Amino acid sequence: MMKRVFLGLLVAVVVAGCSSVKLDDVPVEDKSASAVPAQPGGAPTTQSQVAPVAAENTTGTAQGPVNVARLIYFDYDSYIIKPEFQSLIEAHARFLKASKSRHVALEGHTDERGGSEYNLALGQRRAEAVRRALALLGVPDAQMEAVSFGKERPAVQGSGEEVWAKNRRVEIVYR
Amino acid sequence: MKTPAQWRRRQMVGLIGAAAALPAWAQFRVEVTGVGLTQLPIAIAPFRGEDTAPQKPAAIVQADLERSGQFRAIDPAGAALDETSRPDLTPWRQKGADSLASGSVTQLADGRWDVRFRLWDVVRGQDLGGQSYAVTTGDLRLAAHRIADFIYEKLTGEKGVFSTRIAYVTKQGSRYNLWVADADGENAQSALASNAPIISPAWSHSGTQIAYVSFESRKPVVYVHEVASGRRRLIANFRGSNSAPAWSPDDRTLAVTLSRDGGSQLYTISAQGGEPHRLTQSSGIDTEPTYAPDGQHIYFVSDRGGAPQIYRMPIGGGAPERVTFNGTYNISPALSPDGRWLAYISRISGAFKLQVMDLAGGTVNSITDTTADERPSFAPNSRLLVYATRQNGREALMTTTLDGKIKARLAGQGGDIREPAWGPFQR
Numbered sequence: 017m018m019k020r021v022f023l024g025l026l027v028a029v030v031v032a033g034c035s036s037v038k039l040d041d042v043p044v045e046d047k048s049a050s051a052v053p054a055q056p057g058g059a060p061t062t063q064s065q066v067a068p069v070a071a072e073n074t075t076g077t078a079q080g081p082v083n084v085a086r087l088i089y090f091d092y093d094s095y096i097i098k099p100e101f102q103s104l105i106e107a108h109a110r111f112l113k114a115s116k117s118r119h120v121a122l123e124g125h126t127d128e129r130g131g132s133e134y135n136l137a138l139g140q141r142r143a144e145a146v147r148r149a150l151a152l153l154g155v156p157d158a159q160m161e162a163v164s165f166g167k168e169r170p171a172v173q174g175s176g177e178e179v180w181a182k183n184r185r186v187e188i189v190y191r
Numbered sequence: 192m193k194t195p196a197q198w199r200r201r202q203m204v205g206l207i208g209a210a211a212a213l214p215a216w217a218q219f220r221v222e223v224t225g226v227g228l229t230q231l232p233i234a235i236a237p238f239r240g241e242d243t244a245p246q247k248p249a250a251i252v253q254a255d256l257e258r259s260g261q262f263r264a265i266d267p268a269g270a271a272l273d274e275t276s277r278p279d280l281t282p283w284r285q286k287g288a289d290s291l292a293s294g295s296v297t298q299l300a301d302g303r304w305d306v307r308f309r310l311w312d313v314v315r316g317q318d319l320g321g322q323s324y325a326v327t328t329g330d331l332r333l334a335a336h337r338i339a340d341f342i343y344e345k346l347t348g349e350k351g352v353f354s355t356r357i358a359y360v361t362k363q364g365s366r367y368n369l370w371v372a373d374a375d376g377e378n379a380q381s382a383l384a385s386n387a388p389i390i391s392p393a394w395s396h397s398g399t400q401i402a403y404v405s406f407e408s409r410k411p412v413v414y415v416h417e418v419a420s421g422r423r424r425l426i427a428n429f430r431g432s433n434s435a436p437a438w439s440p441d442d443r444t445l446a447v448t449l450s451r452d453g454g455s456q457l458y459t460i461s462a463q464g465g466e467p468h469r470l471t472q473s474s475g476i477d478t479e480p481t482y483a484p485d486g487q488h489i490y491f492v493s494d495r496g497g498a499p500q501i502y503r504m505p506i507g508g509g510a511p512e513r514v515t516f517n518g519t520y521n522i523s524p525a526l527s528p529d530g531r532w533l534a535y536i537s538r539i540s541g542a543f544k545l546q547v548m549d550l551a552g553g554t555v556n557s558i559t560d561t562t563a564d565e566r567p568s569f570a571p572n573s574r575l576l577v578y579a580t581r582q583n584g585r586e587a588l589m590t591t592t593l594d595g596k597i598k599a600r601l602a603g604q605g606g607d608i609r610e611p612a613w614g615p616f617q618r
Contacts, residue, residue, distance in 0.1 A: 036322040036323065036324050036337060036341075037322070037323050037324075037325075038322070038323070039274060039307055039309065039321045039322065039323050061327070062326075062327040062328075062329035062330050063326075063330050063333060063617070064329050064330050064332070064333050064356075064373075064378065064380075065329060065380075065419050066371045066380035066381070066382050066418050066419065066421075067382075067418070067419060067420050067421030068380070068381045068382065068383075068384065068421065069382065069383045069384070069416070069421045069423065070383075070384045070385070071383060071384065071385035071386075071387065071405060071407040072407065073385070073386045073387055073407050073409075121409065121410070123409075123410075129543075130520070130522070130538070130543065131479075131522045131523045131536055131543075131565055131566065132390045132391065132565070132566070132609075132610065133390070133391060133434060133435045133448070133478050133479045133492075133522070133523070134476070134478060134479065134492060134499055134522045134523075136390075136404075136411060136432060136434050136435075136448075136455075136478070137448065137455035137476040137478045138476070140431070140432050140450050140454075140455050141454075141455075141476065144450070144453060144454070161410075161430055161431065162431055162450070163409075163410035163411065163431060163432050163450075164411065164432045164450075165388070165406065165411075166390075166411075168388035168390065168406060169388065169406075189409075
């Protein structure tokens with residue numbers, strides 16, 4: 017008797033999910049049971065089941081200095097801040113030093129060429145170049161975070177040098 | 192020997208057939224190139240009872256085998272067989288079939304389906320064995336893929352990957368989805384929907400979890416996501432960027448790229464979360480870590496020499512050794528589970544090309560004719576790769592044999608499709 021129960025359990029374990037059994041074996045079925053529940057939680061389970069999740073987004077940017085641009089553009093494969101952006105960076109530095117409670121995200125971006133992860137690292141390098149420039153002007157590190165979107169958030173869709181030049185950038189985003 | 196024209200005609204017929212039977216976008220479609228391919232002729236008889244089942248195993252098995260490029264389907268016209276039949280093999284031999292599969296689908300009292308089949312060697316008149324699977328309606332396709340795996344392994348001697356799953360990301364407007372689909376591209380189910388980008392999905396070796404990078408909190412953050420339940424946990428959300436997750440062979444540790452100490456550097460972190468341990472100390476970029484299957488090395492990308500190249504170092508950190516030497520841009524390393532091959536992306540005259548290196552001999556082959564290849568990922572049997580690319584201005588996922596001769600394409604569903612990751616064998 018015990019032996020038979022044990023054997024039954026063994027077969028049940030083997031049959032669970034989508035494991036195969038030899039053709040001679042009869043699948044264990046619960047003849048008293050009603051239909052298989054469609055939702056997970058009830059046995060038997062569907063091995064291919066994927067539970068969907070919806071992510072909630074963080075959005076919105078707070079106000080920074082008035083009438084000051086928030087975009088710094090870069091040459092291909094470069095993270096050198098060109099002289100023409102120096103006054104823009106100085107304006108943000110003044111604002112941040114005067115408003116110690118304000119925080120800023122420096123969001124690095126690349127053009128579409130190349131791999132996602134390597135571009136993420138290149139965008140990070142651009143964001144950190146801007147962070148260093150602001151730090152040199154006296155902005156405390158605690159007020160800044162350098163992050164990267166790599167090539168995932170182009171400002172302009174499409175291809176070609178004109179488009180790419182607009183996408184190689186750091187955005188200064190106030191939180 | 193077939194001429195190219197004959198091949199093309201055959202593909203056209205195949206494409207029209209597939210388009211009529213299935214949603215046009217959902218499936219990997221085969222594009223066979225190269226000559227001298229031998230294809231095993233096989234007949235798959237309709238499974239008895241499949242008319243009443245929501246999935247038809249015979250068609251799924253046949254499509255799987257044909258997509259591998261190693262099989263040619265013989266029309267089973269009018270055959271009424273199941274796994275208990277002892278068929279007269281003479282007519283099958285006359286049709287040119289080397290093998291024949293037959294089976295049945297029966298609904299059980301508890302609502303599940305009992306799927307059974309048997310495989311015959313037509314030439315030798317031999318019973319090659321059979322299996323049965325008791326599955327829920329949601330796993331009927333899985334049962335069919337397992338049958339295709341059984342047949343593939345019996346007839347080619349290699350393990351099949353039809354019952355494995357592929358994760359990938361689509362972008363439609365500003366909507367991003369992380370999908371988990373059968374290896375044929377069908378049965379895609381959304382694991383994560385977001386208004387922010389998702390990149391770098393990586394399957395745990397158990398096949399139950401996916402690590403990925405999500406930008407939903409307006410910066411890159413690493414999650415580990417349990418696929419069946421949808422439960423997910425934050426693994427790396429440090430100051431700066433968090434990216435490029437890779438599972439250790441025992442699934443206990445993740446290697447990641449963090450910029451929390453300035454610069455993009457490699458760290459390891461427990462798969463349960465916790466304090467990261469720094470692996471590299473360079474002034475440049477170190478990223479895209481991946482564990483060698485032997486568990487002894489981590490391959491990664493570094494520009495420490497001035498341009499991105501692939502390096503290898505002991506898992507605990509230590510002196511890196513350069514692996515790629517051709518060109519000035521080599522990224523996205525992927526190692527075959529058998530440890531023999533390294534796939535990566537190389538920039539060659541401005542084009543991004545999938546390369547396969549034989550690690551023992553060091554020889555490298557370029558195996559595509561596209562110019563925007565990205566992110567290769569090996570099938571668990573080490574015989575196929577999936578990668579992202581652009582074709583006719585549209586993003587597509589491709590699978591290819593390691594010699595590049597047999598390719599199949601999965602087109603996006605009216606949007607972009609990218610970031611593929613091939614899952615492990617499922618138990």
